[in-house]
Amino acid sequence: MNILTCAQALTAAQELGLERLDAQLLLLHVLGKPGTDRAWLLTHDTTFLPQETGQHFRELSLRRAAGEPLAYLIGSKEFFGLKLQVDRRVLVPRPDTETLVDWALQQLAQADMPDSARVLDLGTGSGAIALALKKSRPALDVTAVDASIDALAVADANAQEHQLAVHFIQGNWFENVSAPFHLIVSNPPYVADADPHLPALQHEPLQALTAGKDGLDDLREIIEQAPAYLQTQGWLLLEHGYDQARAVCTLFEQRGFAEVQSRADLAGIPRCSGGRWPGAALGTGSQTAG
Ligand code: GLN
Numbered sequence: 547m548n549i550l551t552c553a554q555a556l557t558a559a560q561e562l563g564l565e566r567l568d569a570q571l572l573l574l575h576v577l578g579k580p581g582t583d584r585a586w587l588l589t590h591d592t593t594f595l596p597q598e599t600g601q602h603f604r605e606l607s608l609r610r611a612a613g614e615p616l617a618y619l620i621g622s623k624e625f626f627g628l629k630l631q632v633d634r635r636v637l638v639p640r641p642d643t644e645t646l647v648d649w650a651l652q653q654l655a656q657a658d659m660p661d662s663a664r665v666l667d668l669g670t671g672s673g674a675i676a677l678a679l680k681k682s683r684p685a686l687d688v689t690a691v692d693a694s695i696d697a698l699a700v701a702d703a704n705a706q707e708h709q710l711a712v713h714f715i716q717g718n719w720f721e722n723v724s725a726p727f728h729l730i731v732s733n734p735p736y737v738a739d740a741d742p743h744l745p746a747l748q749h750e751p752l753q754a755l756t757a758g759k760d761g762l763d764d765l766r767e768i769i770e771q772a773p774a775y776l777q778t779q780g781w782l783l784l785e786h787g788y789d790q791a792r793a794v795c796t797l798f799e800q801r802g803f804a805e806v807q808s809r810a811d812l813a814g815i816p817r818c819s820g821g822r823w824p825g826a827a828l829g830t831g832s833q834t835a836g
Contacts, residue, residue: 550600553591559607568616575620576603614749626678630704635696637754639674642811643733646785646818647678649809650731653781659728661685668719668732673701675731680710689713725775733785734764761787769797776823783820791816
């Protein structure tokens, strides 16, 4: 392989179909430089890349061109100001999920919430939501659950890296947690089994993405079971698909939640819905889930 300059390597990557920004971030990564060093690239157009570095860059560019998320290739993703380690064991945290964190923090700031409120994050994956909440409000008592031991290993490593004390529990949704919580949050799988977007997500764990024919299976289960794990007046806040807000709000209402509402993501799409549990006596939902 020819020895290339930085500028030539970037051009070659773009010819493979990479966005310029992705190419720059990958090049910085193989050079061992942080993503914030793009100014360095601008002033080093004519710098030659060591052959091995050039080859590594070419390999990663090909993988990016084949659709692998940039975060897996560079091994990390920024979420709510935290640099999280990610790999193919976990879904890549999305900026849209910061909407859920913002909303959760607003609820936690309300007068009736103790500083040490008990918070549960279901399906934590890389730990993104749980760690962002704990980082923002260190007195919180945060529990994070995932069915995947592999995902929990990633989340736990992130917690240690950022020195955030979160309790991690392996289990299927509420299976191994003890009630009650002041706030329950989740970004569960919500993509329909036959969704046409799935091929574009093929590098991420399917288990973290799909949830039945209409994508609502897990949202339904969480909404059904959550009241048994919520304090009276506690909140359940859920992320869902771009076209699921109405269906999810209906599920909340049918289960007997109050103040059911949605929040929009950065694109203005209602992306999270939630409600307050008024207490069993007022609940009009189906039978209490155990
Ligand atoms: N937001 C993701 C996507 O559609 C899906 C995440 C999820 O299923 N929770 O790319």
